[in-house]
Amino acid sequence: MFGKTGRHWQRPEQTHPMWCDVARCLSPYNHLGEHRSTPLVKRVPGHGTVTAILTQRPGGHVWLEIILSARVPAVDPAKQRAWAGRLLAGLGQAIARAVDHRPTTR
Numbered sequence: 191m192f193g194k195t196g197r198h199w200q201r202p203e204q205t206h207p208m209w210c211d212v213a214r215c216l217s218p219y220n221h222l223g224e225h226r227s228t229p230l231v232k233r234v235p236g237h238g239t240v241t242a243i244l245t246q247r248p249g250g251h252v253w254l255e256i257i258l259s260a261r262v263p264a265v266d267p268a269k270q271r272a273w274a275g276r277l278l279a280g281l282g283q284a285i286a287r288a289v290d291h292r293p294t295t296r
């Protein structure tokens with residue numbers, strides 16, 4: 191049995207980062223939910239789209255979730271995985287260059 195303590199349980203007030211799209215936010219549903227921004231979509235003509243979404247779990251870091259939808263060239267199916275691997279390697283280098291703000295040494 192539960193005794194009465196005279197205390198009232200209260201849920202912590204819900205706050206959202208200023209970039210959170212509250213309609214897409216998953217944080218109110220459980221403590222593992224995350225804040226989510228409105229997707230930023232960049233079309234790459236002839237190749238596909240890149241979608242970026244800011245996310246943050248309560249008390250955690252802010253992450254940028256990037257979703258790439260790219261059309262795979264009509265190459266030999268056995269080579270499509272290699273093509274995907276090269277694309278991923280190039281993306282990794284491009285992302286590193288885009289976020290690396292250290293001064294270059296010459």
Ligand SMILES: [Zn+2]
Binds near residue numbers: 206217
């Ligand atoms: Zn939120």
